[in-house]
Amino acid sequence: MLYDFTGADLAKAKAFSNAFRVQVKAMLEERVQAIISQQDDGVDYAGFDKKTHGSSFVVETGSAVDGEREELPL
Numbered sequence: 001m002l003y004d005f006t007g008a009d010l011a012k013a014k015a016f017s018n019a020f021r022v023q024v025k026a027m028l029e030e031r032v033q034a035i036i037s038q039q040d041d042g043v044d045y046a047g048f049d050k051k052t053h054g055s056s057f058v059v060e061t062g063s064a065v066d067g068e069r070e071e072l073p074l
Helices: 007-039
Strands: none
């Protein structure tokens, strides 16, 4: 049921909404910190960036592979 809050009812509703806002802000801040901590894996990727192409990870060394090749075992 909806009605106009006045007096003590208004104070209770306002206190509830303020407490809820504080809880939501804290929860969102925790989420942000968790996401930030997951983004940096602590490894320095020198020579190439961590960007992916589609679903694969591409690493380029700048030099061609050379040498003899052996058959793969079956």
